[in-house]
Amino acid sequence: MVVEMKKFLFCLVIVLGVYFIKTEHIFKRNSEENVMKEETSRTLTEALESTFFISKYQEEYKKINYYEEENFIETINCFLDLGYSSEEINAIYDFLTLQNREKLVALPKLDLKVYYTIPNFEVDKLERYENYQKAHHLALNEAVLKVNIGLDHDFYSTIEEVENPESYVVLVNKYRSLGQYVPTDLVPLSYDSKYQLREKARDAFEKLVSQALVENVFLRPYSAYRSFDYQNSLYNTYVNRDGKEVADSYSARPGHSEHQTGLAVDVWSRDYNFITEADAKWLKEHSYQYGFIVRYTKENQAITGYIEEPWHLRYVGEHVASTLYQQGITFDEYYDLYLK
Numbered sequence: 001m002v003v004e005m006k007k008f009l010f011c012l013v014i015v016l017g018v019y020f021i022k023t024e025h026i027f028k029r030n031s032e033e034n035v036m037k038e039e040t041s042r043t044l045t046e047a048l049e050s051t052f053f054i055s056k057y058q059e060e061y062k063k064i065n066y067y068e069e070e071n072f073i074e075t076i077n078c079f080l081d082l083g084y085s086s087e088e089i090n091a092i093y094d095f096l097t098l099q100n101r102e103k104l105v106a107l108p109k110l111d112l113k114v115y116y117t118i119p120n121f122e123v124d125k126l127e128r129y130e131n132y133q134k135a136h137h138l139a140l141n142e143a144v145l146k147v148n149i150g151l152d153h154d155f156y157s158t159i160e161e162v163e164n165p166e167s168y169v170v171l172v173n174k175y176r177s178l179g180q181y182v183p184t185d186l187v188p189l190s191y192d193s194k195y196q197l198r199e200k201a202r203d204a205f206e207k208l209v210s211q212a213l214v215e216n217v218f219l220r221p222y223s224a225y226r227s228f229d230y231q232n233s234l235y236n237t238y239v240n241r242d243g244k245e246v247a248d249s250y251s252a253r254p255g256h257s258e259h260q261t262g263l264a265v266d267v268w269s270r271d272y273n274f275i276t277e278a279d280a281k282w283l284k285e286h287s288y289q290y291g292f293i294v295r296y297t298k299e300n301q302a303i304t305g306y307i308e309e310p311w312h313l314r315y316v317g318e319h320v321a322s323t324l325y326q327q328g329i330t331f332d333e334y335y336d337l338y339l340k
Helices: 002-049 055-063 072-082 086-095 098-104 123-136 140-149 199-214 228-242 244-250 277-290 318-327 331-339
Strands: 186-189 192-198 220-223 264-268 292-296 309-315
Touching: 002 055, 002 072, 055 072, 055 086, 072 086, 086 098, 098 123, 123 140, 140 331, 186 199, 192 199, 192 220, 199 277, 199 292, 199 309, 228 244, 277 292, 277 309, 277 318, 292 318, 318 331
Parallel strands: none
Antiparallel strands: 186 192, 220 264, 264 309, 292 309
16 A cells, blocks of 8 residues: 555656646746747837837838837838848848948848858948959958958058047058057156157066066067157158158058057067067067067068068057967958957
């Protein structure tokens, strides 16, 4: 009798367990379905409560996912007017940035499916991407990256002024100018006051130099911050000596020099000679640990437009410098992929 009772209780526990598991699953599924219904119908609710409700789009409103965004109903009305389906509008909000969406409503209807997995594409550059891709036989994501940098135009042919020159990750190149910017936190190097850097860059550079010396690598600066006017004079000297085309291969035009940011420094090796191969190798392998990158290498000349300069260091902070080192990409590429 006792054995039978134990069997009965065991079976009862199993049955109740299965029941509660099924009940919980059904409850969870019903809850999720209710949430989905609430979310997918909220767009219609919001449209009905606004002054922008358009009756012919009532069924589409039901299928469009709601986003907490100013002027959401007016914007999706624009997309619907252009002929986008509810499915396409949901994809637009899932994959496109606000900036791209704002540009898209001003253009004729476009098929963007191939761009949904390319987060750095810009709607108003589609024709440039396609032309560059065909001309250079590249994958689309690579064409997008190169065009965003500006490489479908000649160097210095299209120039935009930097909006955030004080940023430690400001991008300065042959397409982006600092104008007459002057850093406000320049400080002299502790062992040579004629060289100035912004404070964080100065502190990091002095740590780098000290550690290098411990490892028998002797580094000293021979150029740090340069003003717009100084760079102008320097560049013109090079042009008069070597011609514009050659000068452009190794010297920045005024407003386009990283030295003007107060975040770049050029270094000598022992006895104040041009950097040795061994010292350049040490910098390439260790400078990122102090927040610096070797900005101009032989491998990235097609992107930067400058010949190899193993002596030119640019401070970007340890996180960015480490990422560039690990991924083996240029700062121009990093900026477009992660910062812009």
